[in-house]
Amino acid sequence: EVQLVQSGAEVKKPGESLKISCKASGYSFTSYWIGWVRQMPGKGLEWMGVIYPGDSDTRYRPSFQGRVTISVDKSIDTAYLQWNSLQASDTAIYFCARGPNLNWFDPWGQGTLVTVSS
């Protein structure tokens, strides 16, 4: 069974750093894109960026470029989303998802709730 299992909920203070994970199983990790999607409280879905683990080709939406870093560790079939300095506006649920291309993504991870509050 293809699965993406994300790390647990986080509560952080503004200015702190954070790295959340997305563990893949049931398929060849290096042969599919991994995308990261933000969902702010009560709002819709926003693409943040994508990475192809096979060659680490990484692309960011302009609004997220420089604010987050997407990476992978192929040795453990895991993708990461990282912040160096969180802001209150980063409070959201973050989903990872697998894509055979950049046209559609399935399945999705269960989501990681990140709360940033002083």
Add this chain to the structure above:
Amino acid sequence: QSALTQPPSASGSPGQSVTISCTGTSSDVGGFDYVAWYQQHPDEAPKLIIYEVSVRPPGVPDRFSGSKSGNTASLTVSGLQAEDEADYYCSSYAGRNNFGVFGGGTKLTVL
């Protein structure tokens, strides 16, 4: 890259059909046959229900169908059931540098 335009809400009674529209531009919806639709129930992850405009993944009921005309894609849910009540998001490929854009989402209510 602007979000695709969806109506904020739609509704129908059990057994009826409902169509949700998704309007973009020639740079996304109109330029590629790469529209996908996702269903999201409250407190759950999105689930792919349509890809490449009209293809249903295995396990998705044939009550769900997709189409496209020009810059507007549509999702039709036929024979509405209570469990269809959810948020629905369209997404389109938008070129290498944009890779994808979502619609704002439509809340479907089964009356």
